[in-house]
Amino acid sequence: MSDTATYILKRVVIGTLIALALMFIKGNILTEVYASTSKYTLYAQDYTVLWSNTVTTNQTINVQNVSRIRVNFTDAIAENSTYQITLKIDVTATDYVPYYNASGVFVGATGQDAEVATVSSTVTPQGSSSFLREAVITYTFKANNTSSDNFWEGSLTHTSRITYLNATISVSKIADNTGEQIANSTQDIINNNNSNTNTIINNQNENTTNIINNQNENTDKEIESQKVCNTITIDNNNAKETNKYLNSTGGYSTWNNYSVTDYISIQSDSILTAKEVLGGSSYNCFYTDDKTLISCFANSSLSSNQQIDIPSNAKYIRVSLYLGAQLPKFTLKNCVNGNQALNDSLTDDSIDSSGANDFFGDFNFGDDTLSSVITAPLRFFNKLSDTCQPITLTYLNQNIVLPCGDTIFWNRQDVSTFRTFWNILFGGIALYYLGTKLYKVVHDAFDPQKDNIEGVDI
Amino acid sequence: MVKALISGIFKLIMALVSIVLAPLDLLIKSLLPDLTTVFSRINDFFDLLGNYASFAISYLGFTSETISLILLLLTTIITLPLAVHLVKLAIKWYNTLKP
Numbered sequence: 129m130s131d132t133a134t135y136i137l138k139r140v141v142i143g144t145l146i147a148l149a150l151m152f153i154k155g156n157i158l159t160e161v162y163a164s165t166s167k168y169t170l171y172a173q174d175y176t177v178l179w180s181n182t183v184t185t186n187q188t189i190n191v192q193n194v195s196r197i198r199v200n201f202t203d204a205i206a207e208n209s210t211y212q213i214t215l216k217i218d219v220t221a222t223d224y225v226p227y228y229n230a231s232g233v234f235v236g237a238t239g240q241d242a243e244v245a246t247v248s249s250t251v252t253p254q255g256s257s258s259f260l261r262e263a264v265i266t267y268t269f270k271a272n273n274t275s276s277d278n279f280w281e282g283s284l285t286h287t288s289r290i291t292y293l294n295a296t297i298s299v300s301k302i303a304d305n306t307g308e309q310i311a312n313s314t315q316d317i318i319n320n321n322n323s324n325t326n327t328i329i330n331n332q333n334e335n336t337t338n339i340i341n342n343q344n345e346n347t348d349k350e351i352e353s354q355k356v357c358n359t360i361t362i363d364n365n366n367a368k369e370t371n372k373y374l375n376s377t378g379g380y381s382t383w384n385n386y387s388v389t390d391y392i393s394i395q396s397d398s399i400l401t402a403k404e405v406l407g408g409s410s411y412n413c414f415y416t417d418d419k420t421l422i423s424c425f426a427n428s429s430l431s432s433n434q435q436i437d438i439p440s441n442a443k444y445i446r447v448s449l450y451l452g453a454q455l456p457k458f459t460l461k462n463c464v465n466g467n468q469a470l471n472d473s474l475t476d477d478s479i480d481s482s483g484a485n486d487f488f489g490d491f492n493f494g495d496d497t498l499s500s501v502i503t504a505p506l507r508f509f510n511k512l513s514d515t516c517q518p519i520t521l522t523y524l525n526q527n528i529v530l531p532c533g534d535t536i537f538w539n540r541q542d543v544s545t546f547r548t549f550w551n552i553l554f555g556g557i558a559l560y561y562l563g564t565k566l567y568k569v570v571h572d573a574f575d576p577q578k579d580n581i582e583g584v585d586i
Numbered sequence: 587m588v589k590a591l592i593s594g595i596f597k598l599i600m601a602l603v604s605i606v607l608a609p610l611d612l613l614i615k616s617l618l619p620d621l622t623t624v625f626s627r628i629n630d631f632f633d634l635l636g637n638y639a640s641f642a643i644s645y646l647g648f649t650s651e652t653i654s655l656i657l658l659l660l661t662t663i664i665t666l667p668l669a670v671h672l673v674k675l676a677i678k679w680y681n682t683l684k685p
Contacts (some may be wrong), residue, residue, distance in 0.1 A: 496624060500629050
């Protein structure tokens, strides 16, 4: 086989495969045979039924007198979809091909106004040809009515000398609104999604903000709700004023073995409970912040485990105790919120300065080393700024106290002006020497001949 | 503040001197133990002076600001020349070693 023939054969095979593939795709995608329950009817000019059937495959139909074709759609058709009605006439038994003209109209539901759809018809072949063995009449229309009572009616005119032909008739949906619907749906989805996405984002943002706010709020509430409580016992260990107790007016009454406590801090929300009670005529009293008496309650009025109401403005309480029986005993539970407890717990003493102090304090070089002798003048200088302490001398078993100069003279008001002048004088001299020393150091720093170290003469 | 700063500088210098002389101190303690007694007496003397220094200063009528200024002068005299010398020494070494 020559190269040219091989080349042509390859192209033919490939083209055929492509055509078959396209046909397969087209047939499967676009062609959809309409419901088999559709009824096909061929009429004569006077509407005489020439043939009617739901099955159209290889039917022997006398089409010689057919002038009308009607297809009744027993199922609802899709709106805006395009249907194709095909009348395929096998002309193998004829001497020559008849000539057909076709037209059609889509008629609406029975009893309703007919709605004319887009109609087109194609007759293949147009004209006549003695070489063609088959004629296909195609009607297409675009339905805009979805009723199941629709029918399509087409007219058919032809010239033929034959009487019976094998014919098939079918209706197919060759295009539908699925693409448009899909496109519209997709757009709707996109639009909805955009809208939904924005909504979701907005909601998420809002929710996130709410969560953060809630968390912050909850954290604050949590901190506030974390109460720090301290329970103390008021008993004989709190005794201060002895041989007396408090009477109903908050004053003292004298009696042996009785005692009154000091002012014990209390709050309006504290819980004061009498654990063990004492009879008699002694009282316990509440006081304000400035220790003004508010009210008193008798020990004899209490019962064990009784919780005692505390006045709202109470800041202190004093309790009368009988030391002989070691009664009464109270528990006082003071609670503060977490923030308050934290604030109260932070004092200047909480600052850990041990690290800085240890840096200098850990150098312990003893008093019997050469380095201690060398640094002794520095230690002496360092002590110059210490606060003066009076010196106490003992002479003949008598202590003689030598007061500081400030006490004797310099703190007197009538010498304050002189002291100021005196300090300016010596401070100025020191400042002068300090300035000249700095100038000399800076000046000598640029003198290459002076690289010795100057210091104090010990 | 100035007082604390001056005090800190003094302690720093004392600590550095102690570190530098630590081997020598150990050598003296092991080889010349009697010499440490002399050192102790000298230190005791300065400590005694230091105990009465603030008492004596109080009679001079100096305020704390004036005392701090005087101490600042002493600190400068002690530390600044040493710092300048170290810088010059480093520059001298650099000039010697550079190619």
